[in-house]
Amino acid sequence: MSPTISSLARLTLRQLRQIASDLGVPLYSRKSKESLVDEVAVRQEKRGGDLKAIEAELNVPTISTTETRVVFLPRDPQWAYVFWEISDSDRERAQREGANRLCLRLADVTGMQDGSAHPHTLQEVPVDSHSTEWYLPVPLCDRDYRVELGYRISNSWMSLAFSSIARVPALHPSEQILDQFVPFSLDASPAPAPNAPAATSQAPAPANETSDSGLHERLYQSATVHFRRRRVGSEEFQEAFHDSSAS
Incomplete structure (x- = not known):
């Protein structure tokens, strides 16, 4: 090349x-x-x-490919977006070893802690050797996946880089409900506390309840009378005309 x-x-x-x-x-x-x-x-x-x-x-910026890397980004429950960069040294090494095909390997690693993948879940997808991005179909949703970038050399495999593990979202909303709601009614009386003693009789009404109602009435009357005395302009004229007509 x-x-x-x-x-x-x-x-x-x-x-x-x-x-x-x-x-x-x-x-x-x-x-x-x-x-x-x-x-x-x-x-x-x-x-x-x-x-x-x-x-x-x-004004096109040049791409620095000092290190080979691959990034795996789930897009939706059925597709994932992968992009990568291959260093010049890795490309030259692949050419020397006779690499003839660039591939992406998609592996299901759900629940695996030692870096291994589930058997019979590895998918190898050939990609364009001049491309730097690809869309991968995801076999199952709501699973953890990892992508490996490498070259196919006859019957052998030359690994270049691994992506981070990412979880593909589920196709349907989760059935797990974390919030617990307590039903209540504004019409019903509040329930007593769990450790509170039961009331034997209804509490007597306060002694000043009747006096309070009278106080409210007096305050209302004084407020309305004071408001009527402060009428000005046409309001005062109309009120005087109404009083003379009534008499």
């Missing part, structure tokens, strides 16, 4: 489309990443330009 193609392969699909648009590649939005890498490399050689100069014109 030439340095130009290797540099282009590290770019995202959106960045490649921007460069292809600048170089005049026809139908670039419908092409795969591998096709864009090849056509951009050919047109760049004909144009005689440098990839770094084109990226500087487009």
